[in-house]
Amino acid sequence: KNEVEQSPQNLTAQEGEFITINCSYSVGISALHWLQQHPGGGIVSLFMLSSGKKKHGRLIATINIQEKHSSLHITASHPRDSAVYICAVIDGNQFYFGTGTSLTVIP
């Protein structure tokens, strides 16, 4: 049973395309994180959301608490955006991770 489901699992895009990665969860939520894992393995925290929408550069994250759904959007995608994007839901002190979406942006 996966408490956090991401889609798609794999995504290939042409440079410049608009990208959406989805995350649905079945647990309660205190906060939701979007993480980026680089090919070398390092993890960077992109966003922490508890409601609404956040924007940072070309990245936009939204969350709908009622629908238990979050999306990560990348505008004007670039090859350097190629990474695994992980959705992580925090319910109190419990942490639930999605399996990640592997994004490849082709020049």
Add this chain to the structure above:
Amino acid sequence: EPEVTQTPSHQVTQMGQEVILRCVPISNHLYFYWYRQILGQKVEFLVSFYNNEISEKSEIFDDQFSVERPDGSNFTLKIRSTKLEDSAMYFCASSLGTALYGYTFGSGTRLTVV
């Protein structure tokens, strides 16, 4: 920008040996975490630590594992008698507060048990 530092970046150990993975969290952060990621699998929560004690741990974090903040700056994860299935990338993270604060992750220690 402040960083979470993990050492070593890669450790190879024999099955049955004890290993200690080290992390230096960001200095004013109060909450500390260990996660692991077995190759090809999703990230898994191991343990959270606050006020010098474990605040939450997962089923994975059994008696083989222990954490310590020995000197106010380091945060260590000890695996007492390593098994082959302990081979994974181990990530340390820290945060200023609880869930509503952002987390900063270290770059990970790749543990290989042979």
